[in-house]
Each structure stands twice: as C-alpha cells, then as structure tokens.
Amino acid sequence: MQKWEYDSSKYSREIPLTNPETVSAGRPPSSMTNNNPPPNDNMIRPTKDKERCRYIKDRLIKDGVYINWNISPEPFLMDKKELAFIESLGSCFYLFYGASNKLYYESIQGRQPGWIAEYLDQGKPQSLIDYARMNRMKDLLPGIIRPDIILTKDGMVATELDSVPGGLGITGSLSRAYSSTPLMEGDNKLVGKGEGMIEGFLNMLTSSTQRPDPVIAIVVSEESRDYRSEMAWLAGTLRETGVNVSTIKPEDIIFTEEGLYLKSGESRCKIDVLYRFFELFDLKNIPKAELIMYSAKKDQVSVTPPLKPFLEEKMLYALFHHPVLREYLMTALGEKVFSVLHKILPLTWILDPAELPPYGIIPGLKVGNQPVACWAELKQATQSERKGFVIKPSGFSELAWGSRGVVVGHDVSKKEWGGVIDRTLEDFYRTPHILQKYHKGRHVEVNYIDRSTGDIRTMKGRVRLCPYYFVSGEDVKLAGILATICPLDKKLIHGMTDSVMTVVASS
Structure with missing residues (x-):
C-alpha cells in the first residue's frame, strides 16, 4: 500500500505565504486578526488552504473517485451535540427497517391490513414478490443505512433512506485524505476517522456469513457503472489488508450447482458474500440475476442488501405517518424512537x-x-x-x-x-x-478552491448530510458522513459540478 504523507512544500509552489487563519466549514466566518476587512467571495484565502485542496484532489484522483466537484480545505464542522444526535439515529433507522419488515409480513399473513402489502408490492413482478416472501428472506435487513439529512432552521429532516447507496468509496477516500492532513486542531475530530468507512463496510460484510475469511464479490451492474470506480477503490483498499474481495460485473460470475464462483488467476474460488450494487428494478437487464437469486435461495451465498424491494420504498414514510398504524408502530419501535422518527421523517x-x-x-x-x-x-x-x-x-x-x-x-x-x-x-x-x-435547508457557508482561478472562496449554500451506518449483528455504527453543499439557487441538493463535497468533523 502506498503511504501518503502530507508535504506542504509540494503544494506551495510559487505562492507567497499569507495569514494562515482558516474559516471553518459550516460556520460564519470569523473576523481576521490582522486588521483586514472581513473576507468575501473575491478574496484570496490563506495559502495553506490551497495546499490542502490540491493535496486532497490529488488523493482523490489517485484513488480514482474524483469526478468534478469543488474541494474544500476542511471538513464540514458540526457541534458535538448535533453529531451525537446523528450517531443515535442509526439504531432508530435500523429499528424502523425492522418494524417496516415485520409490518409487511404481518400484512400478507392477515394480521395487519392487507392494503399495506398491496401498496408496497405495487408495480413489482410477481416473481420478485414471491422471492421476497420466502421464509429464508424473512429476517434479512439492509446492512448499510444511509439517510439524506437536511439541516433546517428547525432541526434535521431525513428526506430519504437508501440501503443501496453510492458514495461509499468517495466518503472513504475523503476521510483518508482529510485525516492525513495537519488540519484537525484541538478537539476537532473527523467522524469515523480515516478508516471508519473501510472498517465498517468490511465488518458489515463479514457479519452476514458464518464462514471465516469469506470470499467477497462486489457486483456492480451496467446501470450502476458510474459507481464502479469507487467500489473498485474500496475493494482494492480491503485487499491490501488481506481480505479476499473483488469488484466484478454480473457477467463475470461463474455459476455451478454448488454455488457462485469467480476467477482467481488460473483457478476459481467460491463466493461467500455477494454485495449487491445493483437496483432491483433493473433485474431483467442484469446477466445471471436469476442464478444469483437461486444460489441465495439455496443458502450457497449471502447476498446483501437483501432482495426485498418493499424495504426500498419511500412510501414507508407514508405508512409511518398513517394514523391507523400509529399504535402498532409506537409499540414496535418504542415511544422514544417513535417520537424521534416522528420529528425527522417528513x-x-x-x-x-x-x-x-x-x-x-x-x-x-x-x-x-x-x-x-x-x-x-x-x-x-x-x-x-x-x-x-x-x-x-x-x-x-x-x-x-x-x-x-x-x-x-x-x-x-x-x-x-x-x-x-x-x-x-x-x-x-x-x-x-x-x-x-418539502423542507428548505438553512444557510451554511463553506470554503472551496475555485477550479478556474485557484483562489479560495466562500460559498453560501445549503447542505445535505449523508451518514453511513453499518450493521454488524445487532450493532449499528456510524462510520462517516458525506456533506454536499449546493449554492442557494439550487432547489435540490445533490452531487453536481457547482457543489462542494467534503466529510464531517466535530467542532
């Protein structure tokens, strides 16, 4: 594994050193201490910020995960109380998935209203519905939980939940890059530190099987090809620690009646865990999808996330807020968790x-x-x-x-x-x-390096936080948070060329 060292001299070529004070992302800019006027969008920021941005971009390019967004010299800073709340949400969301899962099966069994399962099954092929209803699949829940959280004036709103999320490799690479620069001062700590995403992903995968030292295949479909490079980086990073993991296309899988295999040099090895990085609506276009499902049904391979389309429906929020189901969900979740979710689920x-x-x-x-x-x-x-x-x-x-x-x-x-x-x-x-x-995000500020001029500027925008929680057994652990900040004129917050993408640290 290449050892990356932050060398400021490498990134300070021909730039005179100026006031090194920085402005924390997500916080109003402090006044300068050398009698300069308050900074604005047209002012050049300290040289050390530029050095960090160049270093971080070089790291991302080397890792193969950089696309074309703006780089910030620092993580997005949040206070410890806010971060403690976000950390506590992991178990709440996991319980939400569990309660929704139980509600679905009780609906098809007639113990809860039948319209619940009818809604959740709407538009799906009967073969996939039947597959998800098998007893073998009944207790399976997603191993990764990633909400989209908007910071509003009134608090946090989790607009969506994603159990097949992108951004794993980007967040992992960003975490490594920021953690290896000398910018974390005092009590400021990066969420998940440098290795949180990598360790969390591995622990989640290994906990899904009883086999020691499992062979892991990350299967990325053609429809999800834009994410292949970041998943390849994640697999490569894990291989450097001795884990047998590969990123492959569905057509690369070798099927036998004994299970699924992948090529390993001149031989082949049996896949123990298959990480599904493809969407269930796309199954008909995925080579060997039926063979993957067959092998999982025969317990020859562990597939995660589970092939249960009803758990990937946004309408689960509508069921949560339905007054007829309030008492059921309050009992299933407990009053405290129900109250938390009631406040943050729109x-x-x-x-x-x-x-x-x-x-x-x-x-x-x-x-x-x-x-x-x-x-x-x-x-x-x-x-x-x-x-x-x-x-x-x-x-x-x-x-x-x-x-x-x-x-x-x-x-x-x-x-x-x-x-x-x-x-x-x-x-x-x-x-x-x-x-x-619809909940409008509150205004935040973030520093970034202007790609056209090389100057450090400040963007006023709104932020979307994407915490990554990994499930290992019954343990739900926050491993990192990706922050995407978009300009104020954008109605939707997502990764775009105008956005700033960074990770989150405590202030």
Missing part, C-alpha cells in the same frame, strides 16, 4: 388515484388551512402553497434515485404541477409516487 402521502367517499379526507394533508379530500384540490395550489410539497417516485424505478424524477412544487408553474399530478396518478399501478412535505 410527512408523506401515497399518490393513489382511488376515490375517497364524500366525507373522506387524506390524513394530515392540507393546502393552506384546508384539508384535502381529492388530488384535484392539490392541483389548484398557489405557488406559495406549492412551496411546501415535493413529488418523487416511491421506488422500483430508474427515476427513483438521485434527483431524477423529483419535482419541487414551487419550481414549476401551476399548469406543470397539475400535469405532474395527473401523470403520477395515471402511473400509479406501474410506478407509485409519493407527495412529501
């Missing part, structure tokens, strides 16, 4: 075209102060009223990840908004959509 509704009786209303949904009894009323919302809503595909669709398929109410005209509602209702039986309460 109100969500399933866009179902079914007609309500004349006296019926959609629980909790209001336009202005008026309860909504049919979706046609939502189409009449003013731009101000539309500010509170966003529409998303629930899951099992090529449009259900990233920002694709997401429509923010105040980002479109009234006519366009009405058209979106009509289309989603028409598409319900193939691709259900959800309506969700």
Whole structure:
C-alpha cells in the first residue's frame, strides 16, 4: 500500500505565504486578526488552504473517485451535540427497517391490513414478490443505512433512506485524505476517522456469513457503472489488508450447482458474500440475476442488501405517518424512537388515484388551512402553497434515485404541477409516487478552491448530510458522513459540478 504523507512544500509552489487563519466549514466566518476587512467571495484565502485542496484532489484522483466537484480545505464542522444526535439515529433507522419488515409480513399473513402489502408490492413482478416472501428472506435487513439529512432552521429532516447507496468509496477516500492532513486542531475530530468507512463496510460484510475469511464479490451492474470506480477503490483498499474481495460485473460470475464462483488467476474460488450494487428494478437487464437469486435461495451465498424491494420504498414514510398504524408502530419501535422518527421523517402521502367517499379526507394533508379530500384540490395550489410539497417516485424505478424524477412544487408553474399530478396518478399501478412535505435547508457557508482561478472562496449554500451506518449483528455504527453543499439557487441538493463535497468533523 502506498503511504501518503502530507508535504506542504509540494503544494506551495510559487505562492507567497499569507495569514494562515482558516474559516471553518459550516460556520460564519470569523473576523481576521490582522486588521483586514472581513473576507468575501473575491478574496484570496490563506495559502495553506490551497495546499490542502490540491493535496486532497490529488488523493482523490489517485484513488480514482474524483469526478468534478469543488474541494474544500476542511471538513464540514458540526457541534458535538448535533453529531451525537446523528450517531443515535442509526439504531432508530435500523429499528424502523425492522418494524417496516415485520409490518409487511404481518400484512400478507392477515394480521395487519392487507392494503399495506398491496401498496408496497405495487408495480413489482410477481416473481420478485414471491422471492421476497420466502421464509429464508424473512429476517434479512439492509446492512448499510444511509439517510439524506437536511439541516433546517428547525432541526434535521431525513428526506430519504437508501440501503443501496453510492458514495461509499468517495466518503472513504475523503476521510483518508482529510485525516492525513495537519488540519484537525484541538478537539476537532473527523467522524469515523480515516478508516471508519473501510472498517465498517468490511465488518458489515463479514457479519452476514458464518464462514471465516469469506470470499467477497462486489457486483456492480451496467446501470450502476458510474459507481464502479469507487467500489473498485474500496475493494482494492480491503485487499491490501488481506481480505479476499473483488469488484466484478454480473457477467463475470461463474455459476455451478454448488454455488457462485469467480476467477482467481488460473483457478476459481467460491463466493461467500455477494454485495449487491445493483437496483432491483433493473433485474431483467442484469446477466445471471436469476442464478444469483437461486444460489441465495439455496443458502450457497449471502447476498446483501437483501432482495426485498418493499424495504426500498419511500412510501414507508407514508405508512409511518398513517394514523391507523400509529399504535402498532409506537409499540414496535418504542415511544422514544417513535417520537424521534416522528420529528425527522417528513410527512408523506401515497399518490393513489382511488376515490375517497364524500366525507373522506387524506390524513394530515392540507393546502393552506384546508384539508384535502381529492388530488384535484392539490392541483389548484398557489405557488406559495406549492412551496411546501415535493413529488418523487416511491421506488422500483430508474427515476427513483438521485434527483431524477423529483419535482419541487414551487419550481414549476401551476399548469406543470397539475400535469405532474395527473401523470403520477395515471402511473400509479406501474410506478407509485409519493407527495412529501418539502423542507428548505438553512444557510451554511463553506470554503472551496475555485477550479478556474485557484483562489479560495466562500460559498453560501445549503447542505445535505449523508451518514453511513453499518450493521454488524445487532450493532449499528456510524462510520462517516458525506456533506454536499449546493449554492442557494439550487432547489435540490445533490452531487453536481457547482457543489462542494467534503466529510464531517466535530467542532
């Protein structure tokens, strides 16, 4: 393994040394101590910040994970109380998955209303539904939990949960890069430190099998090819520690009646753990998908995340907030966890075209102060009223990840908004959509290096935090947090060329 050492002389070529004071990401800039005016977007920041940015970018390029976002000289800083709360959310989300899993199976058994499973199965092929219902699959839950958390003026909002997340390698590489620079001062500590993502991923994988020293295959589909390089870096880093792990394409798998194999030099070795980095909606396009499912069914290989599409539906939020299920979920989760989730999971509704009786209303949904009894009323919302809503595909669709398929109410005209509602209702039986309460992120500041000028500038923006929790047995551990900061004029926060991507540390 190449040993990276931070050498400031390598990154300070022909730049005069200036005031080394830095401004913490995520915090208002402090006044300068040398009688200079407060910094603004046009001022050049200290040279040491430039050195760090160049060093971090070089590391990311070397690791093969850098795409084209802006680099910050420091992590995004948060206070210890906020980070302690985020750390505690891991077990809450794990319990949420467990309660949702139990609710689904009790629904198909008739112990809970049948419409619950009907909603969660909507638009899926019967073969996949039957597969997920097998007893062998019943207790399996995702081994990685990654919420999207928006920092608002009123606190935190977890807008989505992802159990097949990208960003693992990027976060791991960023963590290593920042942890190897002399910028963490005093009590400032990087979440997960330098190796948290790598260790967490490995512990999650090895805990999914009883086999010692398992052979691990990270299977990345063509549809997910943009993430192959970061998963290859993750596998390569683990191999340097002696772990037998490879990143492969589905077609590289060798199937036999005894199990799944991969080539190892002139021979082949049996795969013990298969990490599924492909989406279930894409199964029909994935070579040997049926053979993977067959081997998992025969207990010849452990597949994680489990092939259970109902656990990947955003409509789980709508079920959580349904008043009929409140008592059930409060009992399943416990009052404390239920209360925490009730505060951070935004109100969500399933866009179902079914007609309500004349006296019926959609629980909790209001336009202005008026309860909504049919979706046609939502189409009449003013731009101000539309500010509170966003529409998303629930899951099992090529449009259900990233920002694709997401429509923010105040980002479109009234006519366009009405058209979106009509289309989603028409598409319900193939691709259900959800309506969700939209929460605007609070303003933060972050320093970054301008790619065109090489100057350090300050961006005012909004941040999305992506904590990565890894499950090992019953232990849920926070291993790192990826922070994406986008300019204020962007309605949706996601990785883009204008964004700054960094990791999180305590202040």
